[in-house]
Amino acid sequence: MSRAISSKKWIILAGVIFGALAALMTVWGNPANMGICVACFIRDITGTIGLHRAGVVQYIRPEIIGLILGAFITSYFFGEFRSKGGSSPVIRFLLGAFVMIGALVFLGCPVRMMLRLAGGDLNGITALVGMIAGVGAGIFFLKKGFNLGRANKKRAANGWMMPVIMVVLLLFAIFQPGFLFNSESGPGAMFAPLGIALVVGLVIGFAAQRTRMCFVGAWRDIFLVRNFHLISGIIAFFIAALVINYAVGNFGAGGIYHWGFADQPVSHTVHLWNFLGMSLVGLAATLLGGCPLRNCILSGEGDTDATMTVFGYIAGAAIAHNFALASSPSGTGTWGPVSVIVGLVFCATIGFLMRERI
Amino acid sequence: MTIEVDVRGFSCPIPVVKTKKAIEENPKENVTVLVETEVSRENVSRLAESKGYSVKVEEAGDEFRLTLTPNGN
Numbered sequence: 001m002s003r004a005i006s007s008k009k010w011i012i013l014a015g016v017i018f019g020a021l022a023a024l025m026t027v028w029g030n031p032a033n034m035g036i037c038v039a040c041f042i043r044d045i046t047g048t049i050g051l052h053r054a055g056v057v058q059y060i061r062p063e064i065i066g067l068i069l070g071a072f073i074t075s076y077f078f079g080e081f082r083s084k085g086g087s088s089p090v091i092r093f094l095l096g097a098f099v100m101i102g103a104l105v106f107l108g109c110p111v112r113m114m115l116r117l118a119g120g121d122l123n124g125i126t127a128l129v130g131m132i133a134g135v136g137a138g139i140f141f142l143k144k145g146f147n148l149g150r151a152n153k154k155r156a157a158n159g160w161m162m163p164v165i166m167v168v169l170l171l172f173a174i175f176q177p178g179f180l181f182n183s184e185s186g187p188g189a190m191f192a193p194l195g196i197a198l199v200v201g202l203v204i205g206f207a208a209q210r211t212r213m214c215f216v217g218a219w220r221d222i223f224l225v226r227n228f229h230l231i232s233g234i235i236a237f238f239i240a241a242l243v244i245n246y247a248v249g250n251f252g253a254g255g256i257y258h259w260g261f262a263d264q265p266v267s268h269t270v271h272l273w274n275f276l277g278m279s280l281v282g283l284a285a286t287l288l289g290g291c292p293l294r295n296c297i298l299s300g301e302g303d304t305d306a307t308m309t310v311f312g313y314i315a316g317a318a319i320a321h322n323f324a325l326a327s328s329p330s331g332t333g334t335w336g337p338v339s340v341i342v343g344l345v346f347c348a349t350i351g352f353l354m355r356e357r358i
Numbered sequence: 359m360t361i362e363v364d365v366r367g368f369s370c371p372i373p374v375v376k377t378k379k380a381i382e383e384n385p386k387e388n389v390t391v392l393v394e395t396e397v398s399r400e401n402v403s404r405l406a407e408s409k410g411y412s413v414k415v416e417e418a419g420d421e422f423r424l425t426l427t428p429n430g431n
Contacts, residue, residue: 150367
């Protein structure tokens with residue numbers, strides 16, 4: 001079983017399913033070029049529980065709940081659920097926060113970056129080159145002996161925390177207690193029906209858990225070990241999303257997408273900070289060992305270090321929207337650029353400090 | 359002589375980085391890698407096969423012992 005799952009055809013199939021579903025989610029109600037965005041959707045959840053008060057991006061995204069619970073159920077079923085942790089949780093938390101800050105300066109995680117490209121938004125190219133530069137910097141530290149230390153086994157309850165939190169969020173999403181914040185306009189007010197979003201999340205969670213799909217690791221593996229396994233899934237994802245976007249008529253007259261840099265949905269054209277924002281994501285995610293999607297999946301498998309990383313994303317989203325770090329379609333936020341520089345310096349410092357003497 | 363690489367507890371991509379280093383520093387030697395997770399087993403196996411090694415996997419409780427043998431030995 002496991003050998004079959006680790007073969008290339010499965011990750012290509014998973015990429016096709018994920019890319020097609022991500023593109024279709026915009027047809028079913030999600031914001032343009034944001035069928036699935038792990039960073040944006042965690043940011044929306046952060047807003048709905050009031051940890052930031054940006055009124056246009058507050059909604060419990062069932063996709064995130066689905067993919068973490070999907071990974072939980074799948075890992076449990078396949079005997080891969082392991083409660084573990086203790087590999088530099090505080091540093092992971094902070095790196096996670098900077099991943100989110102970088103993503104919100106660009107306006108998208110590595111998943112949405114590929115979706116924006118598949119929707120004609122050429123700012124995705126600037127971002128992709130920036131992210132690859134960040135991954136390259138991360139590889140430099142990996143080759144110098146960087147690591148975050150060993151994790152060890154933890155009592156089962158630790159690993160169960162994240163799935164339990166997701167079940168609580170799902171109950172919130174269904175019963176909508178009065179203390180939640182919900183956007184009345186903007187991207188947070190655009191969403192697919194709860195049932196569809198949850199099922200799509202579960203399917204992606206299953207596929208990503210089995211194939212170990214990672215939108216940062218894919219690029220890392222090309223340069224670190226000349227391995228094209230993970231990237232084949234990402235290319236399949238991109239092509240599937242592009243094909244669906246054309247098939248449903250999103251391009252062309254009356255469509256929501258066009259090729260170019262200007263006037264793209266939930267996007268800005270400040271190239272330097274698109275580049276450096278995603279450089280920060282590439283570097284921090286390489287030090288963390290995976291993109292936001294991958295860390296969500298691992299957090300569902302009992303990995304409490306990944307759970308700390310996801311908590312870091314939430315903290316980063318709260319900081320980014322409470323203190324004007326996040327970009328908007330009109331450009332970068334007041335403190336966005338300086339926070340990206342701080343993040344890059346932080347990552348480089350951690351990269352140097354956490355070298356193992358070998 | 360067999361080189362042993364213990365990457366138990368390390369998460370991706372450290373097991374691959376350490377195995378790659380051991381392979382490059384000890385060409386033509388057998389390398390034994392101790393890993394803890396299914397993911398590390400897959401990743402280290404994939405690396406070793408791409409570098410021209412055959413991989414033998416032994417499962418011991420929650421761990422895997424991978425024996426990497428250079429092809430042609």
